[in-house]
Amino acid sequence: MQLARQGRYQEAEHVLKAFAEDNPGKPEAQAVLGKLYYNFGYYAAALPALQKAGALEPSDRESRILGAVCLFKTGAAEIAEAATRKLLSETPPPNDIDLTLTYAQYLYENGDVKAALLQTRAAVAFAPQHPIGFFWLARILQAQGETKEATEAAERSVQLAPQLPFARNLLVRLYRMQGRAEDAARQAEWLRASELRKANP
Amino acid sequence: MAEGLRIAKGKSLRPLLALCFAAAICCHAQIKFEEHNLPFVLKNGASGHFYLPELMPGGVGVIDYDGDGCMDVYFANGAALPSMRKTGPEFSNRLFHNDCHGHFTDVTEKAGVAGEGYSLAVAVADYDRDGKPDIFVAGLNRNLLYRNRGHGTFEERAVAAGLMPKENKPWAISAGFFDMDNDGWPDLFSSNYVQWDPSTEPACGSPEQRFYCHPGLYKGQASQLFRNNRDGTFSDITEQAGIAAQIGKGMGVAFADFNGDGLTDIFVANDSMRNFLYENLGKGKFREMGLEYGAALPDEGRAIASMGVDFRDYDNDGKPDLVVTGMINDSYLLFHNLGKPIFFEDKTAQAGMASATRSLTGWGGGFADFDNDGWKDLFFANAHFPQFGRLSGGAAPLKNCVFRNMGNGRFSDVSANAGLGAAGYNRGVAFADFDGDGLVDAVVSRIDEPARFYKNVTSGAGKSVTYREPLGTEMRIELPDGRKLYNHASTSVGYASSSEAFIRFGLSRFERPRVVLVRRPGEQWKKR
Numbered sequence: 001m002q003l004a005r006q007g008r009y010q011e012a013e014h015v016l017k018a019f020a021e022d023n024p025g026k027p028e029a030q031a032v033l034g035k036l037y038y039n040f041g042y043y044a045a046a047l048p049a050l051q052k053a054g055a056l057e058p059s060d061r062e063s064r065i066l067g068a069v070c071l072f073k074t075g076a077a078e079i080a081e082a083a084t085r086k087l088l089s090e091t092p093p094p095n096d097i098d099l100t101l102t103y104a105q106y107l108y109e110n111g112d113v114k115a116a117l118l119q120t121r122a123a124v125a126f127a128p129q130h131p132i133g134f135f136w137l138a139r140i141l142q143a144q145g146e147t148k149e150a151t152e153a154a155e156r157s158v159q160l161a162p163q164l165p166f167a168r169n170l171l172v173r174l175y176r177m178q179g180r181a182e183d184a185a186r187q188a189e190w191l192r193a194s195e196l197r198k199a200n201p
Numbered sequence: 202m203a204e205g206l207r208i209a210k211g212k213s214l215r216p217l218l219a220l221c222f223a224a225a226i227c228c229h230a231q232i233k234f235e236e237h238n239l240p241f242v243l244k245n246g247a248s249g250h251f252y253l254p255e256l257m258p259g260g261v262g263v264i265d266y267d268g269d270g271c272m273d274v275y276f277a278n279g280a281a282l283p284s285m286r287k288t289g290p291e292f293s294n295r296l297f298h299n300d301c302h303g304h305f306t307d308v309t310e311k312a313g314v315a316g317e318g319y320s321l322a323v324a325v326a327d328y329d330r331d332g333k334p335d336i337f338v339a340g341l342n343r344n345l346l347y348r349n350r351g352h353g354t355f356e357e358r359a360v361a362a363g364l365m366p367k368e369n370k371p372w373a374i375s376a377g378f379f380d381m382d383n384d385g386w387p388d389l390f391s392s393n394y395v396q397w398d399p400s401t402e403p404a405c406g407s408p409e410q411r412f413y414c415h416p417g418l419y420k421g422q423a424s425q426l427f428r429n430n431r432d433g434t435f436s437d438i439t440e441q442a443g444i445a446a447q448i449g450k451g452m453g454v455a456f457a458d459f460n461g462d463g464l465t466d467i468f469v470a471n472d473s474m475r476n477f478l479y480e481n482l483g484k485g486k487f488r489e490m491g492l493e494y495g496a497a498l499p500d501e502g503r504a505i506a507s508m509g510v511d512f513r514d515y516d517n518d519g520k521p522d523l524v525v526t527g528m529i530n531d532s533y534l535l536f537h538n539l540g541k542p543i544f545f546e547d548k549t550a551q552a553g554m555a556s557a558t559r560s561l562t563g564w565g566g567g568f569a570d571f572d573n574d575g576w577k578d579l580f581f582a583n584a585h586f587p588q589f590g591r592l593s594g595g596a597a598p599l600k601n602c603v604f605r606n607m608g609n610g611r612f613s614d615v616s617a618n619a620g621l622g623a624a625g626y627n628r629g630v631a632f633a634d635f636d637g638d639g640l641v642d643a644v645v646s647r648i649d650e651p652a653r654f655y656k657n658v659t660s661g662a663g664k665s666v667t668y669r670e671p672l673g674t675e676m677r678i679e680l681p682d683g684r685k686l687y688n689h690a691s692t693s694v695g696y697a698s699s700s701e702a703f704i705r706f707g708l709s710r711f712e713r714p715r716v717v718l719v720r721r722p723g724e725q726w727k728k729r
Contacts, residue, residue, distance in 0.1 A: 165498075165502045169498045198474040
């Protein structure tokens with residue numbers, strides 16, 4: 001994982017893949033390979049390793065949670081939902097905030113906005129310092145037409161992680177909806193400046 | 202008794218039969234294609250060095266070059282790398298004549314349109330208004346303008362027309378004609394990508410396994426805007442128009458009047474950074490407003506690897522919407538236009554597109570009403586980057602896909618039974634009715650494989666009607682049941698490609714529209 005942190009992804013993959021193949025019964029060997037793929041967004045590649053890790057060591061909740069997220073991301077929605085429900089029922093939800101938010105995203109994308117909102121509210125109540133939780137809360141509230149509360153949630157997200165663009169993008173629209181053109185323009189300018197670095201690396 | 206029974210049967214069954222008939226032709230027609238190979242193989246010049254341009258070909262253009270009323274097709278093709286030269290006939294751009302039945306004959310040599318350099322995009326319009334459509338080919342440091350001389354031949358005029366800069370030669374991925382000032386003369390927008398030089402190409406991946414580098418490693422470029430001087434030449438007005446200030450990594454480009462002010466606006470899909478929405482302010486000035494108007498980023502706030510785009514009204518509310526293809530884990534974006542003052546909202550999830558496209562990588566794509574039910578459907582040309590195939594859990598070549606517009610804001614993936622054939626490295630797609638049966642077909646370019654002609658054979662589809670109008674013209678038809686349908690004249694569709702130059706409407710179960718309204722650029726709505 002140190003290699004991956006240094007940006008040497010390929011070498012990290014090479015080493016961890018060999019380690020997992022040499023130790024097929026070792027849950028940690030599978031887990032670490034799965035997490036490498038997961039962290040780079042290669043959900044389909046991560047899934048078998050994470051599932052194997054979870055099966056070998058059921059107490060490894062992290063691998064099982066990430067495995068469920070991978071199922072969502074790769075379109076295996078029904079299996080993912082079942083896995084998520086099981087995970088959430090094992091301990092009082094929502095103590096796994098990433099899982100809860102992914103589940104909320106799934107519910108939102110499938111049109112169950114009310115259930116998505118419930119999950120997200122529970123997640124931010126459990127983790128009130130989680131900027132992505134507040135971003136999702138804002139996003140779902142905005143879709144529900146709750147502009148004022150959505151704005152508060154998005155502003156809270158920006159407060160918690162001013163370096164992240166997610167909630168700022170949402171705030172542009174929310175402010176415009178309320179006629180706050182200057183506030184919207186400020187957020188848009190921040191996003192433009194942030195994007196400039198991408199155009200000129 | 203028998204007579205009575207027959208009458209009774211007729212009376213009772215007629216409404217039911219009518220309902221079934223209407224349902225068959227307007228609501229449940231399975232979109233279906235027959236796949237045919239075309240004798241054109243897209244070559245990207247790949248030779249194991251992983252030069253970035255290898256990923257990017259190639260565009261498809263629809264053109265009735267000989268005025269026989271049938272849509273012909275032109276393909277842009279790559280070149281050897283790093284020389285960027287067409288070192289053999291395998292790299293030739295190709296023009297195919299259509300016999301009006303969807304049978305294509307290669308006429309490249311006679312037409313004189315084989316091209317030079319590394320070609321990527323095709324844009325078609327009659328730029329000199331002599332009644333014959335011309336071809337603009339954008340590419341890597343080299344543009345071509347083929348003026349249609351008639352009699353099936355073209356002359357190359359890029360330098361003479363002012364479309365081939367002597368210095369700072371850009372890398373254009375897409376280009377499109379539109380009428381920016383409503384003067385009836387097609388202007389040209391070139392969507393430029395990154396600064397690229399084979400001698401400074403970074404090495405990515407490991408020595409054992411090289412990969413293509415992420416666009417984040419390259420500096421972006423400004424796109425270019427060329428005003429038509431109405432004398433066969435163009436002026437580069439990129440700077441004064443306000444386009445030069447925006448450095449992007451432009452791929453697809455599409456045009457529509459999104460705010461209803463009578464001026465055509467521009468949307469540029471940028472790779473791995475925010476998209477640009479250039480609001481046309483008139484008098485040759487544009488203002489980039491993508492962030493303010495909600496079309497720069499998806500609701501998640503993270504830029505996607507935007508590639509293809511279409512700018513068209515999918516819900517018939519009179520306001521053009523956007524669809525943008527992206528990479529695996531991105532989901533293809535659907536921006537619904539709400540009108541003033543908010544304009545675009547990300548409807549990807551609500552439309553059912555988020556989970557359905559998250560595992561795909563899309564290049565070309567666009568809205569077209571394949572079953573003529575009055576609702577524009579979606580077609581996407583797909584393929585992962587080679588290195589992502591393994592990581593996505595499957596092979597890099599992908600099948601194309603088609604989503605049916607359900608008429609309620611949602612799209613349903615109907616690809617499984619649509620006859621879209623085998624997977625491939627699909628790229629550009631252009632739409633037209635190539636065989637004159639009233640159904641929209643598609644032509645898709647494929648790297649290292651024959652291009653595909655998807656003949657639309659949807660059974661039970663309704664009829665369609667087409668209108669030839671100048672670029673930027675908006676049209677509204679009303680069906681006998683009161684439904685209003687909208688479309689506008691724009692050929693720039695998807696990725697580096699150009700579709701038929703008609704405004705087309707599916708008529709559902711009807712023979713003809715009840716009312717036809719038109720708004721030509723700079724004019725008011727009136728009956729046609």
